[in-house]
Amino acid sequence: MTDTAMADRIKTGAGFIAALDQSGGSTPKALRLYGIEEDAYNGDAEMFALIHDMRCRIMTAPDFTSAKVLGAILFERTMRDTVDGVPVPTYLWEQRGVVPFLKIDKGLEDKADGAQIMKPMPGLEALLADAKAMGVFGTKERSVIHEANAAGIKAVVAQQFDVAKTVCKAGLVPIIEPEVDINSPSKAEAETILKQEIAAHLDTLGDGETVMLKLTIPTEDCLYVDLADHPKVLRVVALSGGYSTDDACERLARNPKMIASFSRALAEGLTHQMSEAEFNTALGANIDKIFNASK
Template sequence: MNQQQLEKMQTGKGFIAALDQSGGSTPKALRLYGVDESAYQSEEEMFELVHTMRTRIIKSPAFNGDSILAAILFKRTMNSKIDGKYTADYLWEDLGIVPLLKVDEGLAEEKDGVQLMKEMKNLDELLVQAKERRIFGTKMRSVIKENNPEGIKANIHQQFDYAKKIIAAGLVPIVEPEVDIHAEDKAAIEAAVHDALKAELEQLDSDAKLMFKLTLPEEKDRYLDLLAFDQVVRIVVLSGGYSREEANRRLKDNKELIASFSRALSEGLNVNQTDDEFDAMLKDTIAAIYDASVNKN
């Protein structure tokens, strides 16, 4: 584990940029960027276009380690290069941004009010590759849609099972059991998620390190006490379908939590913007998300 990167993740001011759209979410991300399906004829072409979009974001003067602590990458982005360097090396060596990797393979069918992660059959191989590419940590997402005690427990338990394998490989996992923002009894679900996370933490080795990525809660500071555990490096939040303005407003109400936004980060960016227009919009977006992450109500 890179101790300089760990220190930045624990104490640095800023937020995490999520640039990890995968096969299922890439077409939507490209459409929002102004690139529709007619612009590509194959999955390979689609991923080339999204890498071009991500590269434009990363190489913007606004995208730097002063405001951004880390960036979450998709596997193909990790294995692609920017200015002749693998993306993780470019992020850390040129920008001072910690590289993270999305490792899950998507969601299983809904059962008991939740969507677990599909089995990660190639996780061991991917973790070896991540270490070769000098990745600091990982991210994996599951979803909770209903206040079903058995489903919530299974969801959190699966996250921790994989987290322990990732920790054993020498990487820092981000555990992301997303609560659907449209779920009925969202506040009650979040209370159950909090308790399940706490129960798993109490059983986790004291020298383990992990992070949480959670939905912006209905109750202010719902997850704040989890930071008292030595194992917890940071708690970050996803925008989850809220507009950037609403997500930032909610974030400011939660002490110590920082953003890890994807759609809300790229909101308003367009392939047809000039570089000056693109950079100006991204600069304003980053400034607003940074402010919500470090300046609390």
């Protein structure tokens, strides 16, 4: 029943998916933007404790509820941690009405054929089993496309769908994320190739295999409408990819069948030094912008 309720929420609900899944490589930058420099902590344990405190501050804010937030993507450490003594996935769903997802990729391989596929994921089946047991609904896994190279894009999409089938077999819904670099000089061409590859793989999915897509906001407005309408696609969400919040929201608003899944844009302007009132006001303003762009 919970899975069905979560699926219905994601498929038909109004709102966006918050990306709270900064990993070890991106955490120092996220903390700097939050007003905490690297000399303020020693080692990974202190670093991850600080980023968890930031995430908790976001998750417990008055505006971070099902009224405008559909789901939240979590780093594995966050999934296994707590908010106010409650396991994070349980807190999100039972107290906030927000559907929990888990980032499962382990980072990127070096660039080849203008793209970066994902590194191997040892122990994936065990991780998926843990996530399922903890009430997580789905996963997210990211690759990056840097140029309109058909071979590289084909490799990215093939790997993404291979992993997606493993996720589906574990009873979870994968968010396939083949990000196209917003600074690529051949971004529009890469997106055209990407759409064709994704469409071909969607047609190979079997019974019980449903996916979500997380894609860079396209250069050509409404490019991914056909993918959003595919019966095997639960929802298409957009990554901000380095665009400012205002720019990302403006671009997203021109793509009516995409909703946001922003990370840096969600936390834009938030700092550790803010009072609770200042923090909640700033976060609420970001949530409102992203929610309105996702309508």
